[in-house]
Amino acid sequence: PFDVLVVGGGPAGAAAAVYAARKGIRTGVLAERFGGQVMDTLAIENLISVPHTDGPKLGRALEEHVKEYAVEIMNLQKAEALVPGGAGGYHAVRLGNGAVLKAKAVILATGARWRELNVPGEQEYRGKGVAYCPHCDGPLFKGKHVAVVGGGNSGVEAAIDLAGIVGHVTLLEFGDALRADAVLQNKLHSLANVTVIKSAQTTEVTGADGKVNGLAYTDRTTGQSQHIALEGVFVQIGLLPNTDWLKGTIELSRFGEIVIDARGQTSVPGVFAAGDCTTVPYKQIIIAMGAGATASLAAFDHLIRSSAP
Numbered sequence: 001p002f003d004v005l006v007v008g009g010g011p012a013g014a015a016a017a018v019y020a021a022r023k024g025i026r027t028g029v030l031a032e033r034f035g036g037q038v039m040d041t042l043a044i045e046n047l048i049s050v051p052h053t054d055g056p057k058l059g060r061a062l063e064e065h066v067k068e069y070a071v072e073i074m075n076l077q078k079a080e081a082l083v084p085g086g087a088g089g090y091h092a093v094r095l096g097n098g099a100v101l102k103a104k105a106v107i108l109a110t111g112a113r114w115r116e117l118n119v120p121g122e123q124e125y126r127g128k129g130v131a132y133c134p135h136c137d138g139p140l141f142k143g144k145h146v147a148v149v150g151g152g153n154s155g156v157e158a159a160i161d162l163a164g165i166v167g168h169v170t171l172l173e174f175g176d177a178l179r180a181d182a183v184l185q186n187k188l189h190s191l192a193n194v195t196v197i198k199s200a201q202t203t204e205v206t207g208a209d210g211k212v213n214g215l216a217y218t219d220r221t222t223g224q225s226q227h228i229a230l231e232g233v234f235v236q237i238g239l240l241p242n243t244d245w246l247k248g249t250i251e252l253s254r255f256g257e258i259v260i261d262a263r264g265q266t267s268v269p270g271v272f273a274a275g276d277c278t279t280v281p282y283k284q285i286i287i288a289m290g291a292g293a294t295a296s297l298a299a300f301d302h303l304i305r306s307s308a309p
């Protein structure tokens with residue numbers, strides 16, 4: 001059995017593993033895909049002290065750093081169930097292949113994924129104009145015309161944020177009204193370089209020469225197809241935490257995020273969580289790494305206080 005078993009091999013899981021291993025305790029990392037979301041990322045320019053990197057490079061660096069220590073890495077393995085150990089007992093994590101791993105403390109770092117539009121062009125132009133994170137990719141569109149798809153809080157926040165960087169923002173909302181908080185909507189409407197289109201169903205991201213050149217949508221009130229020429233599309237229709245397998249075992253927020261306190265403690269003693277799968281505000285690499293370190297130190301604290309053998 002492990003002292004600490006980390007589920008997830010992204011920035012949060014890698015940081016948790018390094019911090020645990022440095023305490024000289026038996027540490028394991030289980031990951032469906034080591035590296036996590038960063039593997040799908042091209043330019044990364046906001047990991048402080050690393051001015052420019054890219055996803056695959058950072059993913060490799062995460063793995064190399066973990067391998068500096070005696071950590072058992074179980075890549076390409078999916079956790080399917082968590083059975084809490086109760087007072088002093090071992091927690092059990094069941095894998096897709098039927099194996100069961102036991103640990104005194106578990107750190108959940110399974111991340112999240114962006115909800116996709118599922119329209120033609122989205123995959124083809126991903127990272128070539130189709131983006132999901134305004135904090136990450138906003139500056140790449142300086143002075144250009146972009147669309148934000150989604151009129152909830154994250155879409156309207158993204159539009160306000162981008163309006164300060166890009167030339168023009170067109171925000172498209174599927175329904176007949178924006179769903180964001182009134183204060184955000186007021187701010188949005190005060191901006192001169194933002195156009196809002198409601199009742200718009202995005203039907204295609206168009207492009208040429210390997211990059212986005214527009215977005216097609218159907219006006220749901222008239223049924224007519226429209227096309228806007230632009231250079232970027234930010235999809236802001238939700239971030240889905242990878243926590244389905246924890247439903248009923250661990251307290252989740254109404255968005256499915258694992259509820260944690262400031263130390264990364266979940267509702268189950270001895271089970272900690274970090275990164276994009278949790279209620280942590282703002283989902284970013286540097287934040288996930290810090291959260292992984294926090295959860296790991298809290299897990300160590302738990303171990304030295306608990307009576308588990």
Ligand code: FAD
Pocket residue numbers: 007008009010011012013030031032033034035036037038040041042043044045046047077078079080109110111112113114132133136137242245274275276277283284285286288
């Ligand atoms: P993740 O990176 O999502 O890692 C989760 C890990 O858990 C993975 O290893 C996954 O395989 C594993 N996992 C999931 N479910 C299971 C399971 N059931 N069993 C076992 N393993 C499981 N952030 C920035 O700061 N700067 C950027 O420039 C930037 N650009 C981005 C661009 C794109 C296209 C995307 C998608 C994200 C970007 N982000 C960026 C966000 C950043 O990638 C995330 O905030 C960060 O990766 C979160 O780290 P994490 O460890 O919490 O989760």
